[in-house]
Amino acid sequence: MLTVIDPTTGRVVREVEPAGAERIESTLAAAEASRAAWHDLGLEGRAAVLRAVAARLRERTDELAPLMTEEMGKPIGEAHGEVAKAAWCLEHYADHGAEYLADEVIASDATRSYVQHLPLGTVLGVLPWNAPFWLASRFAAPALMAGNTCVMKHDPHVPGCAAAIEEVFTTELARAGLPEGIFSNLPLETPQVADVIRDRRIDAVSFTGSARGGAAVASIAAGEIKPTVLELGGSDPCLVLADSDLDAAADTITLSRIINAGQSCIAAKRIIVEESVYDALVDRLRVRLEKLTVGDPSSPSTDVGPIARADLREELHRQVTETVDAGARLLLGGELPEGDGFFYPVTMLCDVTEDMTACREETFGPVMVVTPVADADAAVAMANRTDFGLAAAVWSTPERGEALARRIVAGQVAVNGIVKTDPRLPSGGVKRSGYGRELGPHGIREFVNAQQVWVGPKQD
Incomplete structure (x- = not known):
């Protein structure tokens, strides 16, 4: 049973039966049967549906x-923004998909030779709970625009979101006179996923989640020789150097750390600060964090809602407690609140060293970890001493920030700005943060057959 517990109250609000063998079979069969109609609709037809x-x-x-x-x-304010961002992603690929998938002419000994980008078939999207609408759109928009059909396996904790996403897609597909199966929601329990990946009607897999889950998905897919894109965890560094605008940096770092109650793979997690401005930045960050309101997420005045699940809150508190016990300074928060729900206070840990838990592990919650370093070289070295490589930020002069970005091992770097996902730009990680890219022109080409075409006669 897929059981939804409202993290604000701790009470069960929804229970959904996972798909059984009959539903799995009908979903995969429909996805396969609808491929031709969706492909034949062409780029303009598919764009109209998106x-x-x-x-x-x-x-x-x-x-x-x-x-x-x-x-x-x-x-609720963030939730409204997420729906809008999901719509933007669909619109972006509708507007730019033809450009991204245009034939690439390459000179050879042929009369004409080129690469065309053809759909692979059906893509399975295995998605997490932390951005239900955005991540569904990020997975589906490029895959659909390229002519693939999509099966979405959403997180078991957001089945209501998943059903609503499917309903929106299927309504518009039906209005366009298209068959069922082009986009489907398949509610599964985790042990069921492996067999779906292995099914011959699944041609590729997009996975967003933990490194452990990504390793399992990649292993199964590799055994079936199926391509995958993995967007996994991060321990994202944010480097603040002495020549940066400290007020602008503090504003942006605070926002990055507390969006979605800090439950984001690309949130700033390790704030690495040059010693000469360390105390000044710590003071600025503390002032901003103290002003944030933790509370009922349905209230427009709330800045930080609850942690999504009880076990996630317990894990976060363990990380904070171990870090304080190891000698970090606790400037804010750090105590489990009483009452209903899975709330956790905005927490600030300073003087954190690399051997402490909150620096070694990914913290998924409203916990800011701040560390001093001697200079820029030490900051870059510390930023790279991690198994992850998803995203990073640098605060300095634009020229120096760009130069340092080349030395940081991460899939994306923001210089004097917030790390974010944008339909126009590719995102993804290296090392244990995954491989492949989503979004932008790179994302739509992950799940296509880049078919080389050679047309004779041969030329001298």
């Missing part, structure tokens, strides 16, 4: 956003 889905999401924002607040505790 725009219609985006419009429907925007029209129904007031209905859809509260599902996230209920199922995983996202503050």
Whole structure:
């Protein structure tokens, strides 16, 4: 049973039966059977459908956003923004998919030779709970625009969101006169996923989640010789150097750390600060963190909602406690609150060293970890001393920040700005943060057959 516990109250609000063998079979069969109709619709036809889905999401924002607040505790303002961002992603690929997938002419000994980008078939998206609508759109928009059909296996803790996403897609697909199966929601328990990956009707897998889960998915898919894209965890460094704008840095770092109650793979997690400005930045960060309101995510005045699950809160508190016990300075928070729900206070840990838990492990919650270093070289070295390589930020002069970005081992670097995902730009990680890219022109080409075509006669 897929059981939803409202993290604000701790009470069960929804129970959904996972798909059985009959539903799995019908879903995969429909995805395969609908491929030809979706492919034959062409780029312009597919773009029209994606725009219609985006419009429907925007029209129904007031209905859809509260599902996230209920199922995983996202503050309602952020939830509204997420629906809009999901719609934007669909619109972006509708507008730019033809450009991204255009034939690439390459000179050879042929009369004409080129690469064309053809769909692979059906892509399985295995998604987490922390951004239910955005991550569904990020997975589906490029895959669908490229002509693939999509099966979405969403997280067991957001089945209401998953069902609503499917309903929006299927309504607009039906209005376009298209068959069922082009986009499907398949509610599964985790042990069921392996057999679906192995099914011959699944041609590729997109996975977002933990490094442990990604390793399992990659292993199964590799055994079936199926391509995968993995977007996994991060221990994202944010380097603040002496020549940076400290006020701007403090504003952005605070926002990055507390969006979605800090439950984001690309949030700033290790704030690495040059010693000469360390105390000044710590003071600025503390002032900003103290002003944040933790509370009911359905209230527009709330900045930070609850942690999504009880076990996640317990794990976060363990990390904080071990770090304080090891000698870190606790400037804010750090104590489990009483009462209902899975709330955790905004917490600030300073003088954290690399051997402490909150620096070694990914913290998934509103916990800021701040560490002093001697200079920029030490900051870069510390940033790279991690098994992860998802994203990073640098605060300095633009020229120096760009130079340092080349030395940081991460899939994306923001210089004097917030690390974010943007439909126009590729994102993804290296090392244990995964491989492959999502979004931008790179993302749509992950799940295509880059077919070389050689047309004779041969030329001298």
